[in-house]
Amino acid sequence: MTKHSLFGDRVGVLATMHQKERVIAPLLERELGIKVVVPENFDTDTFGTFTREIKRTGDQLQAAKLKAQKALELTGETLAFASEGTFAPHPAFPYISRNREIVVLIDTINEIEIVGQEFSTDTNFSHKTIQTIEEVFEFAQKVGFPEHGLVVMEPSDEGKQEIIKGIITEKQLIEAVELILAQSRNGKVQIETDMRALYNPTRMKNIEKATRDLIQKIKQICPKCSCPGFDVVQRKKGLPCEWCNLPSSMTLLEIYQCKKCSFNQEILFPDGIEKADPAQCMYCNP
Ligand SMILES: [Zn+2]
Ligand SMILES: [Zn+2]
Numbered sequence: 238m239t240k241h242s243l244f245g246d247r248v249g250v251l252a253t254m255h256q257k258e259r260v261i262a263p264l265l266e267r268e269l270g271i272k273v274v275v276p277e278n279f280d281t282d283t284f285g286t287f288t289r290e291i292k293r294t295g296d297q298l299q300a301a302k303l304k305a306q307k308a309l310e311l312t313g314e315t316l317a318f319a320s321e322g323t324f325a326p327h328p329a330f331p332y333i334s335r336n337r338e339i340v341v342l343i344d345t346i347n348e349i350e351i352v353g354q355e356f357s358t359d360t361n362f363s364h365k366t367i368q369t370i371e372e373v374f375e376f377a378q379k380v381g382f383p384e385h386g387l388v389v390m391e392p393s394d395e396g397k398q399e400i401i402k403g404i405i406t407e408k409q410l411i412e413a414v415e416l417i418l419a420q421s422r423n424g425k426v427q428i429e430t431d432m433r434a435l436y437n438p439t440r441m442k443n444i445e446k447a448t449r450d451l452i453q454k455i456k457q458i459c460p461k462c463s464c465p466g467f468d469v470v471q472r473k474k475g476l477p478c479e480w481c482n483l484p485s486s487m488t489l490l491e492i493y494q495c496k497k498c499s500f501n502q503e504i505l506f507p508d509g510i511e512k513a514d515p516a517q518c519m520y521c522n523p
Pocket of ligand 1: 459460461462463464495496497498499500
């Protein structure tokens with residue numbers, strides 16, 4: 238266990254009830270030298286559910302911060318971690334879903350907030366309205382059932398319908414589909430991937446990557462005041478083209494800034510190259 242000067246030997250509360258500690262806690266304990274605890278009876282569902290019967294409080298980052306703050310209140314500790322995930326169409330390829338995971342650190346002693354994140358198209362996020370048991374099994378196979386859990390409900394946007402979550406066996410799946418079909422007004426069933434971390438090993442991996450990103454950011458120390466979380470706040474394009482020397486769309490420099498003392502620093506050629514590939518140049522390769 239390595240000790241971090243600001244966090245070493247402290248207790249970090251992890252606000253989760255979906256077993257995210259399985260991937261988050263070992264990394265934080267090993268890299269920061271803290272002891273991670275999960276508060277008992279901490280109901281993170283009050284901050285929003287993937288199955289939409291409870292709307293999320295604020296945006297993704299606000300929801301994660303709220304969870305961390307709630308955990309601090311409940312336990313009286315001074316260091317907390319929380320994570321929050323979203324699934325949305327990829328901005329450039331709308332047919333592909335993209336998972337964004339964030340993990341936040343809130344330290345009330347040092348007055349620091351640091352956010353780690355992971356963007357990944359590695360997700361089984363999917364839903365379908367189906368009518369037959371054959372369609373159910375086809376969907377289940379495609380999304381990695383039974384290693385990945387499923388949710389079955391009546392198709393409705395009202396948020397009041399019965400929702401059966403955490404389905405991980407064929408028997409449970411058949412029973413759930415039959416039950417909902419029997420109640421369904423139009424003979425249809427909505428089937429979805431269960432995105433809660435403990436039912437979704439693919440998502441769990443992305444949470445682990447976001448945790449690694451958080452640790453990386455914690456280790457980026459402000460050269461002026463030594464505060465962790467010294468991070469890129471802006472990227473400037475314009476890396477000169479190898480052939481014509483005109484500015485390209487590739488990154489020329491990154492600006493790092495300290496959240497605490499506002500000290501900033503420009504890092505030239507952050508990608509380790511000083512000239513752009515002419516293929517990226519709008520004049521040489523139109
Ligand atoms: Zn600083
Ligand atoms: Zn050029």
